[in-house]
Amino acid sequence: MAYVAVKGGERAINNAHAWLAEARRGDTAVSDLTLPQIENQLGRAVDRVMGEGSLYDRELAALAIKQAQGDLIEAAFLLRAYRTTLPRFAHSQPVDTASMLVERRISAVFKDLPGGQILGPTYDYTHRLLDFELAEVPVEVVAPMAAPDQAAMPRVPDILGEEGLIETNQQTEREPGDLTREPLTFPADRDVRLQALARGDEGFLLALGYSTQRGYGGSHPFAGEIRMGAVSIEIEPAELGFAIDIGDLVVTECQMVNQFKGSKTVPPQFTRGYGLVFGFSERKAMSMALVDRAMRAAELGEETTAPAQNIEFVLYHSDNIEATGFVEHLKLPHYVDFQSELQNIRRMREEVARTAEQAKVDEATMVLAPASGSHPVDVPDPARASDQAMASRLTRVPDPARVADPARVSDPARITNPVKVSDPARAAE
């Protein structure tokens, strides 16, 4: 077979993408999915994509999900790539979650508290039985609604704070860092860490948070409070001099309350782990709060041994857009590197084979010398052995198939040349 260099990468790409578009649409007998359908009926997917895509826009997130065929990481990537092209016209005021229009609010540390416990639209306490009626004719469901409670709903850590039982949050006048503009540097302050976690992969944070519960950096957490609902976004245009409301967004906030035994200077008190994410993403908010607290181990003078406590490890690996790109880049061509590895491994195997042959020859010569003449039958012919050695030297060149013959080469790991090799550690001295 003659070899013809592969051409036509461009056409292949175009055709592949046309195929993708067709596959995305699927069976045309089934009606096309609309963005309002995704936005309304796949709301949790939209929330996740907005969070990991770092852009609060339900419609665009729905579009991304449709375009990505429901691959949520791919959808978040689409949203991120779009986000970087947007101009920044203002910075918002800090969001006040204490004045949230609450849809859900639970505390695991107080049975009752001002504002009460509100379950909201939760999967908690549902029995995970496939509901076959959902597959049938749509049923209109109307949930009973109570009149909204106008009572204040203070955040649980604030309640604890009044008694001084929980650490106070550090206030700073410094502008918060922004990972989308500045590269991550160390030591990374908590603002940057929280930003990374808020953008981070839900699965990664879930696993890390879980690991802290199983003994890898435990911090004895209690779910002080989880709340979800709409908060208003305010900006203060320079020409106005006062803040104006520009809209609402739904967020989930989780405040973990953690044990802290105190130190020489600080009396025993509770510490905080904080989670805040776009939309209704309770699993992620809770995981984030666990990991945030775990990463504070060093600053609180605790031992840092677990992965979740290793700030560098967590921050460098939490971003699923970075992770997916790099993991999947392995499918790009690596012919050149692989070829150099092939040549390298062939060269190393030759070396091993040569050493092995040489060892055989040496052995044969040693047996021969003292026994000279007494056991002529048993002794291998030294002339033949050196012929073999010569033959193995010759295999160095052309035929790669022969060099690669495993029968000829013994385990490279086992073969070391006892004369040449000394203990590296000792030699380094």
Added chain:
Amino acid sequence: MKGYNFAYLDEQTKRMIRRSLLKAVAIPGHQVPFGSREMPLPYGWGTGGIQVTASVLGAGDVLKVIDQGADDTTNAVSIRRFFARTAGVRTTTVTTEATVIQTRHRIPETQLRENQIIVYQVPQPEPLYRLEPSRVETRRMHALSDYGLMHVKLYEDIARYGQISISYDYPVLVNHRYLMSPSPIPAFDNPKMHMMPALQLFGAGREKRIYAIPPWTEVRSLDFEDHPFRAINAPYPCGLCGATDSYLDEVITDDRGGRIFVCSDTDHCSERQAAGHVGADGWQDAAQ
């Protein structure tokens, strides 16, 4: 392209990147952190190189993009199309025609000139990362020129295998000071970096680092006096053009052990064939 700035990135971002590039050129081999942007191509697929190229590209430039030495590999095609779309610059496959060459895993065989820029896509800018995963630690090691760890690694290779086992991404010392990853080019290409007349820029998007080698800078592949650096290449001439001095790809031609070796640099190979050079497999071709 409608709705986007020339070469995709906005001018402020390009300026930020050019500042990082200037710093990188001023400190050869030193990794400069930069505010890498999210690109419409995935991390690990050349986002660093693309950002660097976008920042140095002008309307009059001629761009060549290669991956594995070839102009027609899919990712090279994709990146070339990206710039053709967003910058409308002229593209070429001819090394000598290009003013900017973006590359992944190779340096062209044709010697580059003074008025050319070569932009490397870098997956992992930290040459010490396999030995020390913490970037806080490796930064300290670079600051102190504390490269003993790497020398011990090379020494251990020799002790165990009788030779240095690194075949690509072979570490280099730039301008007698900084240990640098040449990106995953085969060690065969390392000598081309030494005293190269062209400007060499390196972009790592995911890791958010830029570094550079100014023209005519000394670049030494790490080795020992008694174990000098050795480039690795298949011991054959190119099957198509007969070149004996170019880096070779191994192509499997059947399931019975058949294989041929051909130039990885497709431009180099086709130029040679056009000039009348024919390799052993090329003769067979002609005969058939």
